[in-house]
Amino acid sequence: MSLAARTLELLRDEGVDRVFGNPGTTELPLLRELATTTDPSYVLALQEFSAVSAADGYARGTGRPAFVSVHAVPGVSNALIGMNNARRSRTPLVITAGQQDQRFLRDAPMLGGDLVGLAAPACLTAEEVHTGADLLPLLRRAFARVRRQPSGPAFLSIPMNLLAADEDVPVPSRIPAPDAGPSPAVEEAAAVLRSAERPAILAGDRVGATRSVAELTALAEALGATVYPQPQYEYVNADSEHPLTAPSPHFTGTEIAKALAGHDVLLVAGAAIRPHVWTPERPIPDGVRVVQLDDDPAEIGRSYDVEVGLAGSVGATLAALTALLPGREADRERGARIAETLLRERTTWRDRARAGVDAGGPLDPASAAQAVADAVAPGTVVVEEAPTTGPALRRALVQRDAGDYHNSSGNGGLGWGAGAAVGLALAHPDRPVVGFLGDGSAMFGVQGLWTAARLGAPVTYVVVDNGGYRAVSDALPPGFEGTRLGGVDWAGLARSLGLHGTAVEHGSEIGPTLAAAQRSGEPSLVVVRIRGGAS
Template sequence: MRPVEALLSVLRDEGVSTVFGNPGTTELPFVEALAGAPDLTYVLGVQEASVVAMADGYARAVRRPAFVSLHAAAGLANGLVGLLNASRSRTPLVVTAGQQDRRHLVHDPMLSGDLVGLARSAVKHAVEVQHARDLAVLLRRAFAEAVRPPAGPVLLSVPMDLLEEDGPVDPPPARSQLGGAGPAAGWREAAALLAGADRPAIVAGDGVGRADALAELVGVAEALGAVVFHQPMNDGLGFPTTHPLYASALEPRNSAIRAALEGHDVVFVAGARAFTAHHYEPGPPVPEGTSVVQLDDDPAEPGRVFPVALGLTGGIRETLAVLAEALDGRVPQASGRIAVAESAHTAARAALRERALAGYGDAPMDPLAAVHAVDAGLPADAVVVEEAITCGVLLRRLLPLERPRSYVHTVGGGLGSGIGMAVGSRLGDPSRPVVAVLGDGCALFGLQGLWSAARYDVPVVFVVMNNGEYRTLKDTVARRGRLDGFAPGCLDLRPPELDFTEAARFFGVDAVRAGSAEQVTEAVAKAVASGRPVLVDVPVTGREE
């Protein structure tokens, strides 16, 4: 067996059927081998940031590691933003980057470099393969490491000449079957602390969604009658937003988190990576006198940022299941708490919808009205990929999300992921329609992903909230009272006017510009029904009126 054949054998055995990449000369041996492997599909992207974003969305949809092939130092550098996002979002990826021929490296050829050093800060682990006999073993390790908590991307640097070697290597080692984690030790103590709380609250982290544990967390919340917040800038759905106990997503500011949790004597943090604040503020996120019970599958997480009364490490779904069973019927006040929370939840959502409807009108539209109009055009089983920054905050408040994996975001902060992630999400799960809601600035960072959507005819609806400015920066500067100190136009995207329908058509994607809120709803619904990739350009004002 040749080294490249061993590589393909491991991919098949690990369940890989799709390779995301942008090839160069150092990947030619791999690409040539794929030509004779009809069971492995190569999904081409025309820029590596879009390639990694597609793989990220795909991995989340199929719930196993996605495989990515990048080209040398330059291709890896382009893909780093996606790898940083995947690391922060705990998305398992196995990435190979083609290194130059080892016999040529002494001459410092073009595109060569320290690929391991370049990638190290953006991935869980990185290693360069030195011997053909080691390739299959290291690839096996990469797949295992990618899913081991905390999950994330793993990189292998693979020299071109290593793949071209003709000498036989041993068959790949068999794939190991590893058991899942059980309930966390200390769950009984956690149940006692939660049952004894006078005003409990829960923070639902992205780990709940990744573990497919929404139902189990609902059971814990209902047994306690505890209000539930999403972690700041949540990447996915950790709790149904239509549930009477759902409060909101926490704002990514320590002062806002403290205010939301104030008065709760015990807070249960389930599967959340600490509390991600967007900007520095003095003071801790947890109010003084509030006890925290924190559960995570990563043993380094509990107590990492704020002190906890009890830290639990184990399977998130398994631990939530035993907690829900242990707490069931143990808290007589739960039903009364649920009734109070339901009243507040219903009133808040009704007031928000009323405010949105009051803003309906012609373009440029009120942002809250525009996102409400998008929601009105969504089918019930839609997956929403959101990278809209300021409009995204409004969208989160409105979306009635109930089904697991209905919402996709990245807390990584590297812009331009939304288009590629939406394409990968649909490729990974063709059974559900995918609608991407994008800010205009975010869309500009990742426009190349539209080429892949058109090339493979991936039926995704791309909705661009077009306000012509970096609104989130203006809002941040305004809060600091320094807007007058900025050079005119440095936070604006116009002139010229950005018409995203022209950009979409350049890449071969159908497009329409909405002239009113009603047209937004109609355009989204028609685009979903078309079964084609479609972009909807939605002109909005800079802020909610």
């Protein structure tokens, strides 16, 4: 049996039911085996970044490592943005690339090169397979690595002659993943939290990724603490409708510090504080006592002083803290006061956004976001990649379950959203998916729309079109040509790729158009013109 066939055996044992990729000649031995089976099936992307993004979404949705096959030096190069996104998001991916035949690598053949050197900066591990006997153990080791924290992509470069070799190599046993328990420092942390008069919790992506929203909510209620979702969050880390949930701070040091000012104790629960630009103000105001929890010990104290560090399972540690913090009357009264203020602010913001939907011409971004949020069907998974309109969508959306919302634009590698929506649709065949994309972001990953159409994935894309790179144009003098994108016919482009494409001309059309697209169950794209483009 060929090593390529043995590789498929190992993938099945690891729970891999789909291979995401773009095919090339150096992967032919693996592709020949895939052509004879539907277990796993092959998900074709037009470009490797789209393949990695779709795998990223699939891994998020299934909770299992996803597998990607890319093609030699060009494929690894195209995949690098997606690999970097996955590393910063801690998404478990195993990525292999077909290397040229070892027997003529010394001749510097077309497509040959240092694949490990290319991939290593964006991956947890990157190795080249040198012998047939090494292939399966190294692949098994890659899966084991991405199943422990911090997770991310693991990369293998596999020469095509090894994949084609007919060797009697047994498939090694699966390597068990460690089972982390609660942090041993919970009593010390509980003492600090118990002393707080104005406590706050920064709810981070490790809360959402580990499905620990309920545990965080219980702790917030016991403390009477204000909960701030992590700036530029990627998962639902706090129930958006809970009375103690505040808006997520904007991702600059100044805005984060402004939100946290007035609190005396802060629990950083699985959150990475990575401001977008440098500001003189540090994100954590002076004098705030910090307790930090993470399942990656390297995150604790990385950027700011921590009084108590909690390294352990996020959900189990939050539950252990709650058990040590029985709610006191003073905590309940404080929580009630906070809740009254936050509920009023939330209602006022949404009402103001809804009032602008009927305005003529391009919509205010907040009104467009609210119209979309009000129209999404119950149970919808929302994939957002709209850096300047996304903050408004996050305030408008009802987000209660950790899997309701996904984002990656905080990693800086734009183009993720179109492909990720496909992966999440494959992971959740019983749930509708909406991909909310800025026009600039969408153009970076437009090939993902084709994969949605090819698979018939029930994704409804909403492209909010301001005709430019607003995140850049806002910081430049008016008139700079390098931020203008106007003139793209998004509805026509969608139709050319096999989707239903519609452009709405008035805010009142957003709701009915989006609802109809979702009811159809077919891949669709709705274009919404918004204000605020490059001038």
